[in-house]
Every structure is written in C-alpha cells, then in structure tokens.
Amino acid sequence: MTADTLVFDEHDDHDHAPYVEDYFLAKTIAVERLTPSMIRTVLKVDGGERLIASGHPDEWVRLALRPDANTPVTIPVLMENGKWGRPDGSQHCPSRPYTVRNWNPVTCEMVIDIVVHEGGVAAGWAINAEVGDIVGICNPEGRFWFPKTAQWLMMLTDITGLPAVGRVLEELPIGFPAIIHVEVPSDDDRQQFNTGANATITWHACHGLKPTRPGHTELPRIAGNIHALPDGPGYIYIAGEAKAVSVCRAHFRDVLGFDKKRIDAVGYWIEGQARI
Structure with a gap:
C-alpha cells in the first residue's frame, strides 16, 4: 500500500469480508536491529500469492516458531473433510500475534517488527534470528477501522x-x-x-x-x-x-x-x- 491507499469505511460501520483461514511457511531473508527495543524481520512467504490481506493497516498474523531446537516448524493442512488439521501428527508450534509492518503481494515479502523483551517466545527467536530461519504465519486479521466521515x-x-x-x-x-x-x-x-x-x-x-x-x-x-x-x-x-x-x-x-x-x-x- 502507498500513502494514499488507506480505505475509509463507506458506511461508518464495522462490516468487513469474513476471515479466510490459511497457513504458510516463510523463510527469513533479512534481520535488522532497528532500535534498542525493536528488531525487524523480513519474511519470504511460500505460496504468498494466495495470502488474503485484511484491508486493515494494523493487521496482524500469528508467527509460529519451532517447538524446540530439534523440531522444525510445521503448519496445519487442509484435509479432505474441509477442515484444517495435522493428519501427519506433527507437533503444534508456539505462536504469537504480530503486526504486519508491510506486505508486498508482488514479491510475497512480509515485514514484521518485534519488540525485544526478556522471556518472550518470539522476542527470544528474533534476538537470535538468522537468514534462512523458517517460521509459520496465517492469513492476517485487523481492527483499525476508519469512518468515512473522520476528519482527524x-x-x-x-x-x-x-x-x-x-x-x-x-x-x-x-x-x-x-x-x-x-x-x-x-x-x-x-x-x-x-x-x-x-x-x-x-x-x-x-x-x-x-x-x-x-x-x-x-x-x-x-x-x-x-x-x-x-x-x-x-x-x-x-x-x-x-x-x-x-x-x-x-x-x-x-x-x-x-x-x-x-x-x-x-x-x-x-x-x-x-x-x-
């Protein structure tokens, strides 16, 4: 999105398209310490062409990480019964919600900024993150709602x-x-x-x-x-x-x-x- 693409709600209500469940694996392609308390990660999303942006500028995804050092990140798959699950018995991964700082649908690159703090699952990962790390994400959700009549x-x-x-x-x-x-x-x-x-x-x-x-x-x-x-x-x-x-x-x-x-x-x- 560019500086003139924030959408104002035409009807001043909170009606939006229903959420579509989906999951993706993503490879870390850049890690940068923005400030003492913030780390920026850039993710290349596999299959990102089907990712559905929420339309909210505060949209967030759940960032899924390895359960332990020896277990890779896995994500749910769409089963024959139409539900998402883990038919292979793979382990659920710890996940935390994070704002999508930027999403480029052309390159399928997502920027996520993570606050550094002690004891955090995702913060701990970000501090030691390296290019090549694999994480999981889902389709984003958002909350920011701009009434059409808003003047400030x-x-x-x-x-x-x-x-x-x-x-x-x-x-x-x-x-x-x-x-x-x-x-x-x-x-x-x-x-x-x-x-x-x-x-x-x-x-x-x-x-x-x-x-x-x-x-x-x-x-x-x-x-x-x-x-x-x-x-x-x-x-x-x-x-x-x-x-x-x-x-x-x-x-x-x-x-x-x-x-x-x-x-x-x-x-x-x-x-x-x-x-x-």
Whole structure:
C-alpha cells in the first residue's frame, strides 16, 4: 500500500469480508536491529500469492516458531473433510500475534517488527534470528477501522503498537490531520516515518519497569493529560497493555465525551501474562 491507499469505511460501520483461514511457511531473508527495543524481520512467504490481506493497516498474523531446537516448524493442512488439521501428527508450534509492518503481494515479502523483551517466545527467536530461519504465519486479521466521515485521527500506543503507527502513517492521505502519542522505553527507540499526513508525533520515553511505579506502562497517565480533542468527527485508536488501554478508552469516552463507537482500544498484551 502507498500513502494514499488507506480505505475509509463507506458506511461508518464495522462490516468487513469474513476471515479466510490459511497457513504458510516463510523463510527469513533479512534481520535488522532497528532500535534498542525493536528488531525487524523480513519474511519470504511460500505460496504468498494466495495470502488474503485484511484491508486493515494494523493487521496482524500469528508467527509460529519451532517447538524446540530439534523440531522444525510445521503448519496445519487442509484435509479432505474441509477442515484444517495435522493428519501427519506433527507437533503444534508456539505462536504469537504480530503486526504486519508491510506486505508486498508482488514479491510475497512480509515485514514484521518485534519488540525485544526478556522471556518472550518470539522476542527470544528474533534476538537470535538468522537468514534462512523458517517460521509459520496465517492469513492476517485487523481492527483499525476508519469512518468515512473522520476528519482527524488520534493514535495512543505503547511500543507494541509502534509498527501499526508506522504503517497507518504511511498509508494516510496526504495532509490528513493525525495526532500520535507513543510510549517507548528510551529516546533511542524513536523511529522516522515516511508520511504525507499532517502528523504530530509525541514520544513518551517511560515504558518499562521502573522502581518508582508498578507495571510497564504509563498510557493512562498520558491519556489523562489530553484535555481536549480536535473539532469535528474523528477516530481514536489505542493499543497496548489491555487494562491500560481500557482506562484510556474510558477517559476519552467519559471525561472528554467522545463517541465510543469511534474508539478502537486493542489489548496487545496483559501485564504479568504471556502474549498468546
């Protein structure tokens, strides 16, 4: 997609084409440390010509990895009864959801940016990823929904939502007003985006465990410091720790009186739990 291809919903509702189940193997063709907290992987998707993009710029796939060092990645297959399964008895692979930072249907190459953190299944793989590594993915799903009448966008995310922020900004129409707040671990985790939108990005270097407070995120505090919204109908997208994004949503809905139907709050992870 290019900067002028983000689709606005014609009917201001959430009706979209039904999800089509499918699975793919993909070979890692590039690995890059973007920032101290983010690793970029580029995957060549085998059979990617049949992959069905969701149409949402925050779309995600489940990234399937080896169950152990001696077991290769396998994926379900479509059986004669029309269901997906593992008739060969192959082992299920651990998987985690990740945003599709970019998808090129011509080359069948997919970019996935992975946040580095201790103990994560996919993060652990990304830290040691090498060209040639095989992973599994599925057809993507998404949530970002842009009402046709929206005149502005606000995005509030922690670092896990940063790949979605980057893709959305790159796909926004030229000159479209966008107000972005991103919580990152450090100033070195800021990123540059190629966007034609009229975007204002505020970086908050406060993500992660700190002795002065519990938890990893200050998204509710950041949201609470937003006391006014632009005039006219807009759209607010919030992504990050599940409880935190719920608090943020309540602030915009209950304190600022914003239409709850124009807020999408997506829990990318849960404090103290593995992201599965």
